[in-house]
Amino acid sequence: MGKSQAYHPDRAILSLGDGFFDPVDAADFPEHQVRFFNQRWAARVGLSAVDVAAHFGWFEPLERNLPRPLALRYHGHQFRHYNPDIGDGRGFLFAQLRDDHGRLLDLGTKGSGQTPYSRFGDGRLTLKGGVREVLATEMLEALGVNTSKSFALIETGEELTRNDEPSPTRSAVLTRLSHGHVRIGSFQRLAFLEDEARIKVLASYGLRNLFGEDSGDPLRLFALVAERTAGLAASYLAAGFVHGVLNSDNINITGESFDYGPWRFAPSWDEEFVAAYFDQSGLYAFGRQPEAIHWDLAQLGGCLALVADGPALAEILAGWSTLFEQALFAKLVARLxxxxxxxxxxxxxxxxxxxxxxxxxxxxxxxxxxxxxxxxxxxxxxxxxxxxxxxxxxxxxxxxxxxxxxxxxxxxxxxxxxxxxxxxxxxxxxxxxxxxxxxxxxxxxxxxxxxxx
Structure with a gap:
């Protein structure tokens, strides 16, 4: 593996222990054509000279990193309907490492094959979907939105059939660089199982590894997530962006935007503008994104109520609108x-x-x-x-x-x-x-x- 002195692996996820993930294997793709590699961010994590096809097509382990990919377990509300049958169904956590500012980052995938959570899906990603995600993340990063980074896009040589686009269509596997993969849905699964011990473990992991705090206090975590998600909602509006699917399993506790499917940039300031053809009620329309993210935050509050003071959680939740307004003002003025x-x-x-x-x-x-x-x-x-x-x-x-x-x-x-x-x-x-x-x-x-x- 080509690496530099800036490469700092950190397998923090393993500290969680059992009950949070499942070891899996990547699909064996017939081809590995590198279509995009993010040299800017590769330099920041010490992977400028890496063999892109070997590590992000074949998924050979990075040195001193995770020996096998991990499919993460989570539940979530999808268009306000609770679904306990989801998890990493076409992706996994491939590696963890520190960037040039010492932040813990995850290298995760999309389209890397089937996992125990694939249900009836093929675990694959269309090349068009990969291209769209690269474009979305690059544009959002340029506009100052806290977003995952598209790290590598590799065309894999398979022909895929999809019901909502012309088929057969070309296939790809995408690797993302993200500030953690802990979702609101990660906590929802544990609350569903009434696993209070692991809720505390996950809260401590998030505080320590994603926020740099050792308090282990779930209430403190909720306050930080409230602040970050308020910033996320404000960023979407200031950028004129519509994510399209703001389900609770698509909200990262760091407030980092990720997982781009039917996204759009609104041509004009139209609160009713939707990105997804299947969002017929406009639940995730441009102007309703703050409401959607606040609703998802409330679901996290409900999970943490098993291990933290309920009235204190409610008070933080009630203050979210003020945090959002402050963030929106700051981001609009900055964009001017x-x-x-x-x-x-x-x-x-x-x-x-x-x-x-x-x-x-x-x-x-x-x-x-x-x-x-x-x-x-x-x-x-x-x-x-x-x-x-x-x-x-x-x-x-x-x-x-x-x-x-x-x-x-x-x-x-x-x-x-x-x-x-x-x-x-x-x-x-x-x-x-x-x-x-x-x-x-x-x-x-x-x-x-x-x-x-």
């Missing part, structure tokens, strides 16, 4: 590229009124008004109010230094472009649009993150 003030409520109110006119895309508005700029062509009364609120506001240092802000328009990721990228790959195995888009997204990310940040 101006310094926060003691009271940003009037500015945010004006910004939201302007966005709700739907006269311009979300990304276009933030691009044009970045750093307090007042562009031409915004004549509606709502924009006059926004212009007034921006008068005298101080831009963030270096907010407009990057040449990106002198482009004709923003880097976007709307569904038409996603489909065009996939069509080029599907029809002619042409990856140029995909590669160019990754480069454009990262350029935008550089512009969004000035040197002082």
């Amino acid at each position: 590229g101006i310094k926060a003030s003691d009271d940003d409520r009037p500015l945010v109110a004006a910004l939201l009124k302007a966005l709700r006119t739907k006269s311009v895309t979300i990304d276009r508005l933030f691009f044009d008004w970045r750093g307090g700029r007042v562009p031409e062509g915004y004549d509606a009364p709502e924009f006059a109010i926004l212009r007034h609120q921006l008068e005298g506001r101080t831009p963030l240092l270096h907010a407009l230094d990057h040449e990106y802000w002198r482009d004709n328009g923003p880097c976007s990721m709307h569904i038409e472009e996603v489909e065009a990228i996939w069509a080029a790959i599907s029809d002619g195995d042409d990856w140029a649009l995909f590669d160019d888009k990754i480069a454009a997204i990262r350029r935008m990310g550089d512009a969004m993150t000035p040197p002082c940040a």
Whole structure:
């Protein structure tokens, strides 16, 4: 295995002991074509020189790491219906390691084969699904959202049949780099089994390994998860993003966004916009995502009530809306590229009124008004109010230094472009649009993150 001195394996998951996971084996894929490898993050975890196909296609163990992959056990509410028959059905935890800031990170998979939790699924991932996840994570990272990172995407040479897309279709296996894989659903399973001892063990694991605290207090964990999930919900709105499936098994206790299926970026600020064709009730619509995440947090509270004070948990839950509002203000103001003030409520109110006119895309508005700029062509009364609120506001240092802000328009990721990228790959195995888009997204990310940040 090629590695550098920055490679720091840490098999912390094994400290949990029995009852949290099952050893499994990866599928034996006929081909291993590397389609994407995240060199930026590989450098941060000491894997720049790794044999990508060997470790993320064949899943040969990394040195001094997990000897076998682990399928994690969890339950969850799926569209508000409790399901005790889920778990890692087409993925597993492959390795754990520390990044250049000492954070414990997991290398987990999607599409790596069947596990005891696959039920009737084939354990595979379509290549289109893998491409879409890479695009989603790259775009969200550039926009400052706390997200998992797509680490490696390998085409595997199998033909898959799917009911909701043209088949047969190409297959892939994706490896993600994530800050932990402990889900709200991980606690729900233990609560379902009335396993109070393991709830305490998992809470202590999360506090120690994901938050750097040794208190072991489930109440403290709930407070931290409340803060992180409020930030996640605010980040989605500020980015104009719709996850699509905010089930409780898709909410990580670190507040890190992950597992991208029917995601979309909303073209305009439309609270009713949905990403998934099967979300017919709009449960996870753009504007309802905070409500959905708060509901999932309440399920975690119910689990922790077995081992922590119920009224204290309820008090933390009741304060979530305030945490969300504070986070939303901070993220919207930051995306405008101006310094926060003691009271940003009037500015945010004006910004939201302007966005709700739907006269311009979300990304276009933030691009044009970045750093307090007042562009031409915004004549509606709502924009006059926004212009007034921006008068005298101080831009963030270096907010407009990057040449990106002198482009004709923003880097976007709307569904038409996603489909065009996939069509080029599907029809002619042409990856140029995909590669160019990754480069454009990262350029935008550089512009969004000035040197002082």
